[in-house]
Amino acid sequence: MEVARRLRPRRGRCRELRCRATHALLPDVCLAQRRYAAEVIGEALLSVGREAYRRAAERLGVPGETVRDWRRRFRSRPELIAAHFLRWARALDVSLDPPAGQGSPVADALEAIGVCTRVASLVLGRRAPWSWVSALTAGGLLLINTEPPWPVPE
DSSP states (O other), X not given: OOOOOXXXXXXXXXXXXXXXXXXXXXXXXXXXXXXXXXXXXXXXXXXXTTSOHHHHHHHHTOOHHHHHHHHHHHHTOHHHHHHHHHHHHHHHOTTOOXXXXXXXXXXXXXXXXXXXXXXXXXXXXXXXXXXXXXXXXXXXXXXXXXXXXXXXXX
16 A cells, blocks of 8 residues: 655746746656646556546545546547647657557547657656656646646757
8 A cells, every 4th residue: 555645845936037936846756736646647547448437546545536537637638638748759759650549539648648658768767657747748737727738849
């Protein structure tokens, strides 16, 4: 059984002269505005199509409504998620062929995440897959009201 641990995010001050606000600096094991670790959220998302949200929630020790909300947010824009991670994968490996479609937009998005995190670990160094997801979305994978939603490769 995993032991709960509390994190106290560091804060940083914005360098923009007009802003100068402080911002929470989340570690890459977290997603913004989420209580649970990115790995737990990732496990719940990976179980889409294999088990019902209540069963996944029970297995992960998370409230069912929480898993249902994660899945709903992920399903709200799977094409954007897939495109984002494939863009990063191609930026890291220009010879990469796009993965074959998996039959559903959600499955395609999960496949794109998998491809991207494997390429990132090979090119930039090993890291847990959902840690890469957090880093490549600036913690905002499940934020659905931000535009543009995530950082893009340059």
